[in-house]
Amino acid sequence: MKMTKVVLTRGFRNPIHSLRLYIHRYVHLGYRNLDLDFKNSYVWNFGKSPRTPFREVLDSLDISVTTSVVLPPEATDHSITIGETLVLASLVASLQPKAILEIGTGTGFTSLIMSINVPITTRVTTIDLPILSTRKTLKTKIKPIYWNQDLDSNSEAEVRLREQKNVSREFMDSADLGQKVEQSFDLIFIDGCHDYSYVVNDSQHAFRLIKPGGLVVWHDYGMLPDVSRYLDEISRVKDVHVIRGTRFALWRCAD
Secondary structure, eight states: HHHHHHHHHHHHHHHHHHHHHHHHHHHOTOOOSSSSTTOOTTOOOOOOHHHEEEEHHHHHHTTOOOOHHHHHHHGGOOTTHHHHHHHHHHHHHOOOOOOOEOOOOOTTTHHHHTTTOOOOTTTEEEEETTTOGGGGSSSSSOGGGGGOOHHHHHHHHHHHHTTTEEEEEEEEEEEEEHHHHSSSSSEEEEEOSSSHHHHHHHHHHHHHEEEEEEEEEOTTTTTHHHHHHHHHHHHSSSEEEEEEEEEEEEEEEEO
């Protein structure tokens, strides 16, 4: 009931944007499903980029698949599907990054999946907003519908990650990454604020912080319009791959 009230409140504050989301997700109106591996729902039909099978993406990036560790389905939550869990685990285990940055901790499940698929010496830095943040404290104005700071998710992340010795939780506005984070990373996973301004901001920081040969991975391509719009724009100048059956898009920095 509480969640329903929150969703309705956000919807009334952003009626046009909310109506567009609703129509794309639930009222087909002749929309063509762009993801052939997700035929039972029309929630991933934003974006114009072609969807490519995971194996073909790995082959094109010259990444060899290795054994990965995946938690059982009941351990997942609404933020990521079991199929996406398999892809993320395989990607991280195959790449074996020495340093990972995650923008948007959420419930901590993706942080956990990444941390258990790398050596204990690999540092996983995951950032999220400070608990007392409000939309007014953000450096960039966003649509209310994309305000997703959540105390329950924060508590879940605390429980999930407290035993992971190679995970470091940092609390900051990702708009401040330029002033607060200087080290470079082999893999950067972007799943923070989904407002266009923040998708742009987080991506620009990722391009600066990624090491040669490293991967930048975005979540929610196809599902959310602002994420899809930005990735479609940069795909004109960067070789962005969208993985079929998931909401992942990725780009590899040249060596």
